Amino acid sequence: xxxxxxxxxxxxxxxxxxxxxxxxxxxxxxxxxxxxxxxxxxxxxxxxxxxxxxxxxxxxxxxxxxxxxxxxxxxxxxxxxxxxxxxxxxxxxxxxxxxxxxxxxxxxxxxxxxxxxxxxxxxxxxxxxxxxxxxxxxxxxxxxxxxxxxxxxxxxxxxxxxxxxxxxxxxxxxxxxxxxxxxxxxxxxxxxxxxxxxxxxxxxxxxxxxxxxxxxxxxxxxxxxxxxxxxxxxxxxxxxxxxxxxxxxxxxxxxxxxxxxxxxxxxxxxxxxxxxxxxxxxxxxxxxxxxxx
Amino acid sequence: xxxxxxxxxxxxxxxxxxxxxxxxxxxxxxxxxxxxxxxxxxxxxxxxxxxxxxxxxxxxxxxxxxxxxxxxxxxxxxxxxxxxxxxxxxxxxxxxxxxxxxxxxxxxxxxxxxxxxxxxxxxxxxxxxxxxxxxxxxxxxxxxxxxxxxxxxxxxxxxxxxxxxxxxxxxxxxxxxxxxxxxxxxxxxxxxxxxxxxxxxxxxxxxxxxxxxxxxxxxxxxxxxxxxxxxxxxxxxxxxxxxxxxxxxxxxxxxxxxxxxxxxxxxxxxxxxxxxxxxxxxxxxxxxxxxxxxxxxxxxxxxxxxxxxxxxxxxxxxxxxxxxxxxxxxxxxxxxxxxxxxxxxxxxxxxxxxxxxxxxxxxxxx
Numbered sequence: 063x064x065x066x067x068x069x070x071x072x073x074x075x076x077x078x079x080x081x082x083x084x085x086x087x088x089x090x091x092x093x094x095x096x097x098x099x100x101x102x103x104x105x106x107x108x109x110x111x112x113x114x115x116x117x118x119x120x121x122x123x124x125x126x127x128x129x130x131x132x133x134x135x136x137x138x139x140x141x142x143x144x145x146x147x148x149x150x151x152x153x154x155x156x157x158x159x160x161x162x163x164x165x166x167x168x169x170x171x172x173x174x175x176x177x178x179x180x181x182x183x184x185x186x187x188x189x190x191x192x193x194x195x196x197x198x199x200x201x202x203x204x205x206x207x208x209x210x211x212x213x214x215x216x217x218x219x220x221x222x223x224x225x226x227x228x229x230x231x232x233x234x235x236x237x238x239x240x241x242x243x244x245x246x247x248x249x250x251x252x253x254x255x256x257x258x259x260x261x262x263x264x265x266x267x268x269x270x271x272x273x274x275x276x277x278x279x280x281x282x283x284x285x286x287x288x289x290x291x292x293x294x295x296x297x298x299x300x301x302x303x304x305x306x307x308x309x310x311x312x313x314x315x316x317x318x319x320x321x322x323x324x325x326x327x328x329x330x331x332x333x334x335x336x337x338x339x340x341x342x343x344x345x346x347x348x349x350x351x352x353x354x355x
Numbered sequence: 356x357x358x359x360x361x362x363x364x365x366x367x368x369x370x371x372x373x374x375x376x377x378x379x380x381x382x383x384x385x386x387x388x389x390x391x392x393x394x395x396x397x398x399x400x401x402x403x404x405x406x407x408x409x410x411x412x413x414x415x416x417x418x419x420x421x422x423x424x425x426x427x428x429x430x431x432x433x434x435x436x437x438x439x440x441x442x443x444x445x446x447x448x449x450x451x452x453x454x455x456x457x458x459x460x461x462x463x464x465x466x467x468x469x470x471x472x473x474x475x476x477x478x479x480x481x482x483x484x485x486x487x488x489x490x491x492x493x494x495x496x497x498x499x500x501x502x503x504x505x506x507x508x509x510x511x512x513x514x515x516x517x518x519x520x521x522x523x524x525x526x527x528x529x530x531x532x533x534x535x536x537x538x539x540x541x542x543x544x545x546x547x548x549x550x551x552x553x554x555x556x557x558x559x560x561x562x563x564x565x566x567x568x569x570x571x572x573x574x575x576x577x578x579x580x581x582x583x584x585x586x587x588x589x590x591x592x593x594x595x596x597x598x599x600x601x602x603x604x605x606x607x608x609x610x611x612x613x614x615x616x617x618x619x620x621x622x623x624x625x626x627x628x629x630x631x632x633x634x635x636x637x638x639x640x641x642x643x644x645x646x647x648x649x650x651x652x653x654x655x656x657x658x659x660x661x662x663x664x665x666x667x668x669x670x671x672x673x674x675x676x677x678x679x680x681x682x683x684x685x686x687x688x689x690x691x692x693x694x695x696x697x698x699x700x701x702x703x704x705x706x707x708x709x710x711x712x713x714x715x716x717x718x719x720x721x
Binding site for chain 2: 163
C-alpha cells in the first residue's frame with residue numbers, strides 16, 4: 063500500500079489538501095490536529111520552540127530525529143499532556159487545552175512510550191479500559207462496547223489471549239495489547255510514542271503493519287515517533303524530521319530520506335538507495351572514520 | 356461493527372460467514388472472561404462478609420461472659436437482662452461494631468492510597484497520616500480538655516496537615532512516591548514523639564486514654580462515637596468503591612490516564628480527601644491502630660488475584676480488627692492489651708510474608 067503514496071507534496075503546506083487525496087478511506091469531516099508557533103518547556107528548559115505543524119488528516123505521519131531532539135516532547139504537546147509554554151495546539155480548530163479532557167479522549171488517542179502494566183489484569187480488561195472516555199460515572203457496559211473491544215482484539219490477534227494476565231505476556235504481545243486498548247478508544251487521531259522500541263524486527267513489522275491496517279480500514283490519522291529511519295520511511299506517508307526542537311524538513315519519505323537531510327538531522331553520512339521491490343528509500347549509514355588526534 | 360464492515364468491504368465480501376462466526380466466538384470469550392472476573396469478585400466479597408459476621412458474633416457474644424444469640428437479639432431490641440446487659444450493650448457489642456467500622460475505614464483508605472500511589476508502602480499509617488490525626492487529637496484532648504465532635508475536627512486537620520506536607524514534598528504531578536514515603540515515615544516518627552511528649556507533660560490518670568493515642572485501643576468506645584464514625588464510613592467507603600474503577604485507569608500511569616480522559620490530579624485530590632477523612636475519623640475515636648491500613652489492601656489484592664477491591668479490603672480490615680481485639684482482650688487471662696499491640700505483633704510476620712511472596716511472583720514472571 064505504500065506504493066500508492068504520493069511522493070510530491072509541498073513541504074510548506076503538508077495539509078489535508080496536499081496529501082489527503084490518495085488511497086485511504088478518509089471521512090470528509092476528518093478530525094484535524096495542528097500546532098501554531100508552539101513552544102514546549104520542562105520547567106525553564108525550552109525543548110521545542112516556535113514550531114508550526116499541520117498533521118495530514120487520514121495519513122500516517124512519523125516524527126524522526128536524533129535522541130533528545132524533542133520528538134516525544136512534541137507528541138506530549140500535541141496530546142495536551144504538556145501544556146504549551148507559548149503558542150497553541152488545535153484539535154478540530156479548537157485550542158486543545160480548552161476542551162473537556164474526556165471530549166479530547168474521544169477524538170485523540172495516545173499510547174505513551176512505556177505504559178505501566180497493572181498487576182493481575184487480563185488482556186480483555188486492559189482493552190476494555192480503552193472504552194473509558196466513552197463512559198460516564200454510571201453508564202453500563204453496552205453491546206457496542208463489546209463489539210468495539212472484540213474488533214480491537216481481532217485486529218491485534220489477541221482473542222486467544224483475552225483471559226491471560228497482561229504482565230505474563232511477551233514484549234511483542236504486550237505491545238499489541240496496548241495498541242488494542244488504543245484501538246478500543248476508537249479515536250480518529252492516534253498518537254504513538256515509539257511503539258516499536260524494545261521489539262525485535264519481526265514484532266516491529268507486526269506493530270507497524272497493524273498501524274497501516276488501521277489507517278487503511280478506518281482512515282485513522284496516525285502520528286508516531288519512530289527512531290528507526292528505515293522503518294519510518296517504509297511505513298509512513300509523511301515524515302517530519304526534527305533536530306534540536308525544530309522541524310528541519312517534512313515531506314513524503316522519498317523527498318526527506320536523502321543524504322543531505324540525514325546529514326543535517328542525524329549528523330551522519332549515509333547513502334540512500336531505492337528498494338527494488340517497493341520503491342521505498344533505504345538508508346545505508348557509512349562507517350564513521352575515527353579521528354585519532 | 357457494521358461501520359467496520361463497510362470500511363473493509365474486501366474482508367466482508369470474501370468470507371462473511373466465518374467472520375460473523377469468529378465475532379460470535381470473540382464475544383463469547385470476552386463474556387467468559389468478564390464472568391470469571393465478576394464471579395471471583397462476588398465469591399470473595401461473600402466469603403469475607405461471612406467471615407466478618409462470624410467474627411462479629413464471636414466478639415460480641417463470646418467474651419468472659421457468654422451470651423446466647425437469642426439473648427443478644429433481645430437486648431438489642433430493648434430487653435434488659437441483669438448482668439448480661441451491661442457487658443453486652445456497653446462493652447462487647449460497641450467494641451464489635453467499632454472494630455468493623457474502624458477496620459473498614461483504615462483498610463479502605465489504605466487500599467485506595469496504595470492503589471493510587473502504585474506502592475504497597477504508601478498507606479496512610481506508614482505515611483504518618485494516622486499519627487497526624489493522633490497528635491492533633493491528643494493535643495486537643497489532653498491539653499485543651501476537648502471531647503466529641505471538635506476532637507474529630509482537629510484530628511482531621513492534623514491528618515490534612517500531614518497529607519499536604521507529604522504531597523508538597525512529592526512535588527507537582529505527585530510522581531515522586533518514593534520521596535513522599537520517606538518524608539511520611541520521618542513525619543510519623545516526629546509525630547509519634549509529639550504524642551509521647553504531650554502524654555508525659557499531662558496528668559493522664561487512665562492508662563487506657565494514653566494507650567488510645569499511642570497504639571490504638573477500643574477500650575473506651577461510646578455509642579455516640581460509633582454514630583459519628585458510622586456516618587463517615589457509610590459515605591466514604593461507597594464513594595471510594597465508586598472511584599476504584601477510575602483508579603484502575605490511573606494505575607496505567609498518569610500519561611495514559613490523561614490520554615483516556617481522566618484528570619489525574621483531580622481524581623488524586625478526591626481520593627486523598629476521602630482517605631484523610633476516613634483515616635482521621637477512625638483515628639480520632641480509636642487511635643492509630645497499627646498495620647490495618649497497611650496490610651488489608653495487599654491481603655485483599657492477593658485474594659482478588661492482583662486487583663484492587665475496596666469492599667474486599669474493607670472486609671479484610673474489619674475481620675482483622677475484630678480478631679485482634681478479641682485476642683487482645685482474652686488471650687492472656689486477666690490482662691487486656693490494646694488492640695494496636697496485637698495488630699502490630701501480627702502485622703510484622705504478614706508483612707514479611709507479603710514481601711517474600713511479592714518477590715517470588717515477580718521472579719516467576721520475569
